[in-house]
Amino acid sequence: MHIVITGGAGFLGRQLAKTLLDKTSLTTSDAIEVQKLTLFDVVPPQNMPPDPRVEIVTGDIRDPQVLATLITSDVDLIFHLAAVVSGEAEANFELGLQVNLAATQNLLEQCRQLNTRPRLVFTSSVAVFGGDMPAVLQDDTTPTPQSSYGTQKAVGELLVNDYSRRGFIDGRAVRLPTIVVRPGRPNKATSTFASSIIREPLQGQPAVCPVSPEMALWIMSPRQAVKSLIHAAALPAETWGSSRVASLPGLTVSVREMVDQLKTIAGQVVVERIVWQPDPFIERIVGSWPIRFATPKAEALGFEADQSIDEIIRAFIEEELGGRFVA
């Protein structure tokens, strides 16, 4: 099949591409066999091993002409990962609106015009929730986004549902937990610190933690996220039921538990590189996020959570740091 990944230069897009291309990968479903893989983003992806099946396309997703050239009738499956992250969508309302909302709408319209009913995996987020929430969020808890990013993702979910119901696409929207440990550099996501406090100290660099150790997060590893995206794509349409949306299983982990586990794995010297600098603004936002979910729908569909924060940190060291860290 011909697969397109929007946001293909991002860490999740690249890792998804590599996994899809790796025929030996256990996480790749038999249902998803890559004949052609188009990685689309504003910039070309870095560190992609050459592969005859891969096509790199750069452009502005906000341009409907670009989408018309990208999403053609031979495209079978689209992973729509391109997005402006939470902090940036809040700081730059117009940019968030254009990329997270208008471009998603244009993408759906482009799919509809094709009359080929392509499969589409939409990455939603637990940021669709906020404000007054039950202690444990359920599959049917009402999205009450308290950020523009969360609003834009919630709108995307509704549209993916309607376009699927009408038969214009075969859509699947998955609400991703906060991804930890994100490789690379800090970004403008409010949650970026949750990766920094593990990633930077392991490489001998300081990292600021702007929240208290008691603060907890609902997390998922990049590896589990990639596995989940592929699983979302591979599931038969009829298994989704009347809603094409699922909150994915995650782990509830406090910052203290992350740091304690980092210490167990890498030692006291490493965790001392964390600079505790509480930022009331970030604490308020992160404190408004949901941290506990019941996810029976996703579990029934075969989605899985990570085993433990221990496993997540060890996998990061193995996969991203070549098994070595700076003690």
Added chain:
Amino acid sequence: MHIVITGGAGFLGRQLAKTLLDKTSLTTSDAIEVQKLTLFDVVPPQNMPPDPRVEIVTGDIRDPQVLATLITSDVDLIFHLAAVVSGEAEANFELGLQVNLAATQNLLEQCRQLNTRPRLVFTSSVAVFGGDMPAVLQDDTTPTPQSSYGTQKAVGELLVNDYSRRGFIDGRAVRLPTIVVRPGRPNKATSTFASSIIREPLQGQPAVCPVSPEMALWIMSPRQAVKSLIHAAALPAETWGSSRVASLPGLTVSVREMVDQLKTIAGQVVVERIVWQPDPFIERIVGSWPIRFATPKAEALGFEADQSIDEIIRAFIEEELGGRFVA
């Protein structure tokens, strides 16, 4: 204040305009005093008494230039009623998308550009609900629209909330029950029969009822709807809390109860003009609508339901038929 009504030529828009202009009306709040009232629609409103405060503007709401001319910095309050009705939005997906979604987005963007934070009343609908629902819907029941119209209204609610949270507008979204008795002619709303079976027989004309007498609806009279829209506009912003959305109180009435009451008021001859012609397609759609709501939020805010179907039918005869019907 300068008030704009989009959809100002529709029955609700015209009735809202007349009520707003009538200083003696008990339903008009002191908080809403009309200096200028702009009625916007694709066609001019019929039967509007001349008033120096009224300006009639016709145009296509899908054109951002039209919106830029309509929504200027002197506009204090917008009632956004313009919409493609449920049946039509389902039959013509693109038209619904353009009018119910894109034009609403453009209207919100136009408001944001002004930097004047205008007040905006958005008419949402119980059509945001569908599919598997609790027997009695609660204020926090998750919208699960099963129609494009319902999807477009649910998206509008999310955007009104986010634009309000960001301070770009002072928004209020009210979910209207099915309006009974709609004056005028049948339209393309799937619920149009619910008004026809009362309106047409009272005027000596036949009306087809495509659903069984046992089918129930969640209804509100035009008068109560107008009162509710004005109340929504008049409420102080802070009374709305973290969500600018409220499901309005209504009445649960079966088709049989409507017809029985019509017979009590107007006699057997009148109800014999109803032609019972079940249409499985319409029965399926109407049967999927919610018919019972708990509306504590709206009630705490001072919104009210109609007293009875008896009162609703009598008010229709009084206000729309000049107190006379064809026996």
